Amino acid sequence: MTTLKRVDVHIEGIVQGVGFRPFVYSLANRLGLAGRVHNDVNGVHIEVEGAHDGVEEFLTALERDAPALSAIERVTVVSGEPAGHSGFTIATSDPAGPRRALVSADTATCDDCLRELADPADRRHRYPFINCTNCGPRFTIVRGVPYDRLMTTMAGYGMCGDCAREYHDPGDRRYHAQPTCCPACGPRLLLRDQRGTELCGDPVACAAVLLRAGRVVAVKGLGGYHLAVTASDERATAALRGRKHREEKPFAVMAADLAQARRIAHVDDTAAALLAGRARPIVLLPRRDGAPVAPSVAPGNRSLGIMLPYTALHHLLLAELAEPIVLTSGNVSDEPIAYEDDDALTRLAGIADAFLTHDRAIHLRADDSVIRPLPGAITVLRRARGYAPEPLALRRPVPRPVLACGAELKSTFCLAQGRRAFVSPHIGDLENHETLRSFIEGIDHYCGLFDIRPEIVAHDLHPGYLSTRHALDIHGVDHVGVQHHHAHIASCLADNGDPGPVIGVAFDGLGHGTDGTLWGGEFLRADLTGYERLGHLAQVPMPGGAAAIRQPWRMTAAYLRDQHPGLAVTERNAEHWADVLRLAADAPLTSSAGRLFDAVSALLGVRDKITYEGQAAIELEQRADPAETGAYDAAITTAPAGPLIVEGGDLVRAAAADLAAGTGPGVIAGRFHNGVAAAITRTCVALRQSTGLTAVALSGGVFQNALLLDRTVQRLRAAGFRVLKHVRVPPNDGGLSLGQAAVAAARDRR
Numbered sequence: 001m002t003t004l005k006r007v008d009v010h011i012e013g014i015v016q017g018v019g020f021r022p023f024v025y026s027l028a029n030r031l032g033l034a035g036r037v038h039n040d041v042n043g044v045h046i047e048v049e050g051a052h053d054g055v056e057e058f059l060t061a062l063e064r065d066a067p068a069l070s071a072i073e074r075v076t077v078v079s080g081e082p083a084g085h086s087g088f089t090i091a092t093s094d095p096a097g098p099r100r101a102l103v104s105a106d107t108a109t110c111d112d113c114l115r116e117l118a119d120p121a122d123r124r125h126r127y128p129f130i131n132c133t134n135c136g137p138r139f140t141i142v143r144g145v146p147y148d149r150l151m152t153t154m155a156g157y158g159m160c161g162d163c164a165r166e167y168h169d170p171g172d173r174r175y176h177a178q179p180t181c182c183p184a185c186g187p188r189l190l191l192r193d194q195r196g197t198e199l200c201g202d203p204v205a206c207a208a209v210l211l212r213a214g215r216v217v218a219v220k221g222l223g224g225y226h227l228a229v230t231a232s233d234e235r236a237t238a239a240l241r242g243r244k245h246r247e248e249k250p251f252a253v254m255a256a257d258l259a260q261a262r263r264i265a266h267v268d269d270t271a272a273a274l275l276a277g278r279a280r281p282i283v284l285l286p287r288r289d290g291a292p293v294a295p296s297v298a299p300g301n302r303s304l305g306i307m308l309p310y311t312a313l314h315h316l317l318l319a320e321l322a323e324p325i326v327l328t329s330g331n332v333s334d335e336p337i338a339y340e341d342d343d344a345l346t347r348l349a350g351i352a353d354a355f356l357t358h359d360r361a362i363h364l365r366a367d368d369s370v371i372r373p374l375p376g377a378i379t380v381l382r383r384a385r386g387y388a389p390e391p392l393a394l395r396r397p398v399p400r401p402v403l404a405c406g407a408e409l410k411s412t413f414c415l416a417q418g419r420r421a422f423v424s425p426h427i428g429d430l431e432n433h434e435t436l437r438s439f440i441e442g443i444d445h446y447c448g449l450f451d452i453r454p455e456i457v458a459h460d461l462h463p464g465y466l467s468t469r470h471a472l473d474i475h476g477v478d479h480v481g482v483q484h485h486h487a488h489i490a491s492c493l494a495d496n497g498d499p500g501p502v503i504g505v506a507f508d509g510l511g512h513g514t515d516g517t518l519w520g521g522e523f524l525r526a527d528l529t530g531y532e533r534l535g536h537l538a539q540v541p542m543p544g545g546a547a548a549i550r551q552p553w554r555m556t557a558a559y560l561r562d563q564h565p566g567l568a569v570t571e572r573n574a575e576h577w578a579d580v581l582r583l584a585a586d587a588p589l590t591s592s593a594g595r596l597f598d599a600v601s602a603l604l605g606v607r608d609k610i611t612y613e614g615q616a617a618i619e620l621e622q623r624a625d626p627a628e629t630g631a632y633d634a635a636i637t638t639a640p641a642g643p644l645i646v647e648g649g650d651l652v653r654a655a656a657a658d659l660a661a662g663t664g665p666g667v668i669a670g671r672f673h674n675g676v677a678a679a680i681t682r683t684c685v686a687l688r689q690s691t692g693l694t695a696v697a698l699s700g701g702v703f704q705n706a707l708l709l710d711r712t713v714q715r716l717r718a719a720g721f722r723v724l725k726h727v728r729v730p731p732n733d734g735g736l737s738l739g740q741a742a743v744a745a746a747r748d749r750r
């Protein structure tokens with residue numbers, strides 16, 4: 001006689017909207033088990049009973065064979081008495097109670113859907129909104145939870161008979177695919193002119209004709225509108241720059257497939273996996289010599305940001321064109337990307353000649369994510385579409401729910417509850433009303449979606465940041481101010497699930513210090529609860545304050561003062577050099593590593609003025625000769641009982657001397673990068689002696705620099721350190737909210 005067994009299984013994680021219930025249904029049927037499965041507010045609940053061995057196999061296969069888009073966080077199994085179920089059923093969702101189920105990220109069109117898209121016999125042949133349980137829009141169309149069609153922007157589309165049959169058939173690959181639709185019942189693609197008038201003809205074919213003719217076409221994507229031009233067309237690309245008021249910041253390029261991407265860039269296995277993965281980020285890759293890409297796409301840059309199509313519309317358009325397109329966010333200058341149709345028509349009217357659009361609303365804006373592959377690792381530069389809102393697991397649960405408001409540039413916020421940290425998608429620079437609105441609405445949406453009511457609100461110490469002001473405007477909560485660079489190191493710790501303490505190296509642009517100066521080249525003894533400033537780059541004045549950020553040559557002047565043996569940078573700026581030195585006398589002081597890179601960039605004639613944040617350092621890295629092994633030396637001095645001081649000025653002066661002696665800028669840039677890595681390592685060695693700490697965490701925007709990161713990690717490892725770097729969130733200020741949340745939770749715990 002077979003023994004009967006009954007278990008109740010509760011599964012938490014990303015298990016709704018990813019085909020989990022049909023997977024459970026077919027698994028139970030295959031094993032001849034009875035019972036039922038349904039979604040509840042926390043995830044998926046299963047009651048299953050049958051032969052002992054069958055139930056055991058069921059429990060094993062549940063985790064082993066789970067659907068591709070699911071991410072199981074926890075499985076709870078409780079044994080019980082068999083209830084005498086006959087057959088296995090899928091029960092309706094239960095929307096009552098607190099909502100904790102997760103929403104998955106938007107996912108690129110899957111291979112099964114692509115096959116149907118290309119099949120003339122399929123009823124979704126060339127239908128731009130094709131999707132299934134394994135792919136399609138998710139986060140950007142969700143209005144609330146539980147994740148069901150009625151809670152998405154697809155609610156207004158009644159399913160036709162065929163779609164309804166698929167949707168209700170547990171054996172169909174569109175079973176409970178909430179956004180499923182077809183040409184008979186779903187959204188419609190259309191092409192509009194600048195005034196919004198619909199143009200006739202096939203929208204994709206007509207858009208391709210316009211692109212080939214050198215026009216700018218706005219294309220509605222998953223998380224917002226993009227602006228497209230043919231990537232090889234210099235006139236069109238330059239026109240797009242002019243209309244967008246984007247002078248030099250590189251544009252991303254979309255290639256039809258890996259083969260096309262390989263014609264314009266060097267794509268290794270890591271890069272290929274990232275490009276073709278379901279998140280479809282923009283991947284920064286070394287440009288091929290002679291690639292048919294217009295100079296204005298990425299001026300002064302050896303890399304190209306490349307992505308592959310992630311919606312059926314992209315696939316159709318790229319196939320029609322048979323060549324890569326520029327696909328850059330639909331906005332003017334630094335505004336947030338347009339995602340609402342009327343707003344897009346208004347804001348982009350002066351930029352786009354036509355709009356390739358549709359009538360499925362985007363509920364939440366999400367930019368493209370950006371990733372830079374490194375040898376054996378990646379650096380996330382921008383975490384947005386394809387990754388958000390999936391939570392990051394925390395090492396320890398937070399005692400009370402936390403909202404962390406981030407900083408100012410590359411803003412994100414983070415909500416933490418239990419062991420989950422929900423970092424928002426990249427919002428942009430919190431400098432204008434539109435971005436601030438996006439930030440505040442995003443917080444509300446996340447609080448609703450994940451049912452989190454923050455009791456602690458963490459913020460930067462800078463009183464002028466809009467994020468700080470917003471945090472302090474929230475009443476009835478505990479406020480926690482977190483120093484900028486401590487938050488960076490805490491972010492790296494949380495990213496790695498490491499509690500610290502570590503030697504934290506926070507190298508970035510500028511952050512509010514506790515001594516009234518601007519920090520940014522910091523060596524901290526840090527854990528999640530606190531930090532001590534054990535060292536920093538020697539302070540220099542920032543002549544003219546913010547003007548020194550826009551004009552890196554001012555930093556060269558601040559470092560070199562009158563020691564400039566016939567350098568070109570002095571000649572180029574001779575008219576203002578003396579004035580700037582006078583300004584330096586009572587300018588704000590900074591220990592910023594970003595400003596040190598700026599000084600060398602201008603010194604080498606790479607950048608005297610910038611048009612986007614970080615440009616001087618980015619182009620300096622591009623210029624550096626990676627084969628150069630020499631390194632400049634920076635003195636490290638100790639004041640009694642004070643922090644170690646790293647003389648960044650030594651590096652600038654050594655570079656100036658080499659330049660005056662006729663050494664090439666590529667070699668000098670290489671020696672400078674190596675010199676910074678060597679100075680970091682020697683400082684860490686000194687701090688290991690005084691603290692006994694053997695782990696180093698690297699964070700801050702300067703570590704977006706792949707060359708610097710690589711050289712620093714190599715030297716630190718050679719010196720015997722365990723090195724933590726960012727994995728899931730950016731080293732720049734986009735990762736800061738996670739660090740603030742981790743600090744606030746750790747202090748709350750104590």
Ligand SMILES: [Zn+2]
Pocket residue numbers: 109110111112113114131132133134135136
């Ligand atoms: Zn699919």
Ligand SMILES: [Zn+2]
Pocket residue numbers: 159160161162163164181182183184185186
């Ligand atoms: Zn239909």
